[in-house]
Amino acid sequence: MEILDGKKVSNDIKDEIAAEVKKIKKRGEKVPHLAAVIVGNDGASLTYVGSKVRACERVGFESTLVKMPSTTSEIELLSKIAELNEDDNIDGFIVQLPLPPQINTQKVLLAIDPDKDVDGFHPTNFGKMALDMSSFIPATPFGILELLERYEVDTKGKHTVVIGRSHIVGRPMSILMGRRGWPGNSTVTLTHSHTKNITQIISQADIVISALGVPNFLKAEMVKDDAVVIDVGITRVPDESTEKGYRIVGDVDYENVSKKVSHITPVPGGVGPMTIAMLLKNTLLARERHEANGKKK
């Protein structure tokens, strides 16, 4: 059994990006600049945007954190997005999800300039991804592809079962695993809360990608021997015995599933850190495109 170590690989990627930034500086060009917008005080979201800003510092990117109160109206957020779209200093930006209930997430994602949409959530980027055109690929699925590639996991002709159809992970993942090339060329089943016989479908999978958010959902008896298991579920479970007052628990019963499979991602330290690394990669790509288009100084 091999652990797909997202912490290690994400650090390797950050080192590679830092090396690129040094080259950019040497050429006298502008370094990539990422902005992150957070609305409200959700603890997990604050942790994630904090990690994004720290990751920018580590690789030598510029970053801007825009904190808006939980009472922010949709118009106020859309006006901030318009500002970031127009700001030539910013190469890419993200709006941290989820958003408070008074804000329509779809409207917000549609308002982001696709050229700056380093989350890859705008329909233009999503559509390009589905059509095998160059685009920003959402960071979590992009990170999973990168892990499969770096650990040389064979995906060709394999049956991949994706659990969960969220716009951030499950839906794009199902498209990417079925695309031509590697990692891809997989036969994909996208399962969700209305899927009948889900246990039977999972038991046939060569590769299981679980993005459900239900702690310990995937048990050893549900997976085939030597399957590849990717755990995208990151749930905070209250635990007073820990310093932070919570534990991070994945969708997979790691202790038992890991004894049976060929490859597995841990939680924490698997897909989560890859999400941050691939966001940096998309931001670097955005900078390179802007440089090539002569849009930025």
Ligand SMILES: Nc1nc2c(c(=O)[nH]1)N[C@@H](CN(C=O)c1ccc(C(=O)N[C@@H](CCC(=O)O)C(=O)O)cc1)CN2
């Ligand atoms: N605009 C976006 N919003 C959200 C995204 C996204 O890609 N774009 N994804 C998730 C949250 N997310 C990034 O934003 C994210 C989740 C988890 C991790 C991570 O490193 N997890 C650690 C555990 C950290 C902890 O909670 O203490 C791990 O798994 O090891 C990074 C980024 C939803 N929103």
